[in-house]
Amino acid sequence: RPHVWEFSRLNLTNSIVSKRKVQKLINQKIVRGWDDPRLITLEALKRRGYTPESIRKFCEDIGVTRNAQQISLKLLEHHCRTDLDEKAERRFAVLKPLRVVIDNFDDVIADLSAPGSKVNSELLTDLDSVDASIINLRIPNHPRDASRGTRVVPLTKILYIDSDDFREQDSKQFFGLAPDKTVHLRYAFHIRCTRVEHDPETNQVSTIHVHMDIHDTTKCKGNIHWISQNERGEDPPRAEVRLYEQLFLSENVPMDSEQATLEDVNPESETVIPDAMLEWALWGGQESNVVSRVVYTKFQFERLGFFSVDPDTNSGRVVFNRVVPLRESKERAKLLKDQT
Numbered sequence: 001r002p003h004v005w006e007f008s009r010l011n012l013t014n015s016i017v018s019k020r021k022v023q024k025l026i027n028q029k030i031v032r033g034w035d036d037p038r039l040i041t042l043e044a045l046k047r048r049g050y051t052p053e054s055i056r057k058f059c060e061d062i063g064v065t066r067n068a069q070q071i072s073l074k075l076l077e078h079h080c081r082t083d084l085d086e087k088a089e090r091r092f093a094v095l096k097p098l099r100v101v102i103d104n105f106d107d108v109i110a111d112l113s114a115p116g117s118k119v120n121s122e123l124l125t126d127l128d129s130v131d132a133s134i135i136n137l138r139i140p141n142h143p144r145d146a147s148r149g150t151r152v153v154p155l156t157k158i159l160y161i162d163s164d165d166f167r168e169q170d171s172k173q174f175f176g177l178a179p180d181k182t183v184h185l186r187y188a189f190h191i192r193c194t195r196v197e198h199d200p201e202t203n204q205v206s207t208i209h210v211h212m213d214i215h216d217t218t219k220c221k222g223n224i225h226w227i228s229q230n231e232r233g234e235d236p237p238r239a240e241v242r243l244y245e246q247l248f249l250s251e252n253v254p255m256d257s258e259q260a261t262l263e264d265v266n267p268e269s270e271t272v273i274p275d276a277m278l279e280w281a282l283w284g285g286q287e288s289n290v291v292s293r294v295v296y297t298k299f300q301f302e303r304l305g306f307f308s309v310d311p312d313t314n315s316g317r318v319v320f321n322r323v324v325p326l327r328e329s330k331e332r333a334k335l336l337k338d339q340t
Contacts, residue, residue, distance in 0.1 A: 014246035049308025049323035054080040093301040097160040105157035159228035175222040183222030239318040
């Protein structure tokens with residue numbers, strides 16, 4: 001009679017992999033189906049944006065054991081992040097847009113157009129591309145792979161930054177924009193906040209006025225991303241962005257009862273941002289009516305994380321899923337070190 005060796009099942013923190021328990025989550029409408037990006041099924045991982053290579057590397061890393069053990073979900077995220085860092089082209093996305101007006105933009109255009117102009121940027125296209133309403137910047141698609149080429153990004157008088165990159169009350173720990181403070185626009189120039197407008201009804205900040213300095217070479221701690229209008233004065237195209245966190249709050253998901261399991265579901269496991277702004281290049285250039293993204297195409301949205309085009313994308317709507325955030329906190333790094 002042959003001897004049978006039994007090996008332990010895969011257990012991941014903050015997750016459940018039991019098909020029976022996953023089915024209950026679907027029946028309770030906690031998740032939308034077997035391919036819900038918050039689950040750990042292969043269908044779900046594919047939809048979220050995990051690559052086959054990252055999953056295989058994760059499996060090789062943890063190996064096979066006969067002893068029951070719990071693997072940190074951060075380890076799977078780590079392998080995905082490492083794989084996508086090499087493969088994904090970079091783009092800009094602004095999740096919570098805040099309008100910015102460059103008050104001296106006409107002076108900037110005139111200065112750039114002047115013969116022999118020296119500016120604080122090595123990524124400008126030929127000055128022939130600078131006209132009365134737009135500056136074209138040439139930006140690398142991947143910072144460490146020149147073979148990926150470059151793309152042209154417009155810079156106009158009106159642009160948008162993320163509202164998280166602005167505070168009316170500055171602090172030493174905050175490196176974003178604040179009144180009378182200077183930051184650097186990624187791949188472009190320094191700007192200094194000169195004035196703030198508020199919505200008369202909500203008193204929320206509605207518009208920031210800035211002064212741009214193309215000659216300033218002072219190194220800024222703040223280096224923020226942005227998206228500009230095009231030369232026709234049209235706002236950047238919008239898209240739906242879905243941000244995902246762990247499905248359960250506890251590392252060891254309580255399994256004593258179905259009620260205990262349901263009570264541990266993370267209410268913020270999915271955040272949907274319906275009107276994020278995306279870079280014009282994601283639309284095949286600066287034409288807002290041309291969508292050229294293929295499902296499961298992956299990008300790094302600079303400073304935000306890695307994102308993948310969701311199957312819900314159609315001719316009238318583009319949907320991106322965040323696969324993993326960009327950086328690991330010290331706590332995550334420690335977990336990875338302990339796990340490996």
